[in-house]
Amino acid sequence: MRYDKRMDPLLSEIAKGIISCTKCDLAENRINAVPGEGPQNSELFLIGEAPGAKEDETGRPFVGQCGKLLNELLAEAGFKREDCFITSVIKCRPPDNRNPNKEEIRSCVPYLLSQIDSVSPKVLVSLGNVSYGFFSNTFHLPKKKIGDVRGQVFRLHSTGASYLIPTYHPAGLMYNRKLIPLFVEDLRKAKYYLDDKI
Ligand code: URA
Numbered sequence: 001m002r003y004d005k006r007m008d009p010l011l012s013e014i015a016k017g018i019i020s021c022t023k024c025d026l027a028e029n030r031i032n033a034v035p036g037e038g039p040q041n042s043e044l045f046l047i048g049e050a051p052g053a054k055e056d057e058t059g060r061p062f063v064g065q066c067g068k069l070l071n072e073l074l075a076e077a078g079f080k081r082e083d084c085f086i087t088s089v090i091k092c093r094p095p096d097n098r099n100p101n102k103e104e105i106r107s108c109v110p111y112l113l114s115q116i117d118s119v120s121p122k123v124l125v126s127l128g129n130v131s132y133g134f135f136s137n138t139f140h141l142p143k144k145k146i147g148d149v150r151g152q153v154f155r156l157h158s159t160g161a162s163y164l165i166p167t168y169h170p171a172g173l174m175y176n177r178k179l180i181p182l183f184v185e186d187l188r189k190a191k192y193y194l195d196d197k198i
Helices: 009-019 053-058 065-076 102-119 128-139 170-175 177-195
Strands: 044-048 085-088 123-127 163-167
Touching: 009 102, 044 102, 044 128, 065 170, 065 177, 085 102, 102 128, 123 128, 123 177, 128 163, 163 177, 170 177
Parallel strands: 044 085, 044 123, 123 163
Antiparallel strands: none
């Protein structure tokens, strides 16, 4: 398993817990758990849904086709992938890439919350319905589909992060490329919040 050298001891401890986790049945069939990666001082923190096949194979987040698209669109919005923390709501691949169920989310999210606390990013960007659904349930945000809530900025008070900006999941963009400019617009909004020190 690969550790990111830029992780501080606490992030590495969280990653070790994830890699050896057996709290739900997804542990039985995984090749690798995927803790996520990025620098300790990341200001932008991206949260997908769950690892896919390539991520399960490599133990790294967003390394398949949709990861390639994510990297390109991050660059278009003025970010370098290596400056961002990238992870998912759950850390092991569900069979056939089905959506994670409630029990899997419930047992896995303490890892995500610890990662957010440890990095204390200024802006969280949730990617897709599952990721926004987790935040809307946890922080009592509007229960809306991603298409109706994307690009809005929510102030968060009870996490290490300051703002949440929901947007589409890159996998959805591969099927509907018309959404790509909206996704880039949402990332640019995140950049504005970071650069303008709001
Ligand atoms: N999709 C996700 O939500 N997370 C990954 O790590 C890869 C694909």
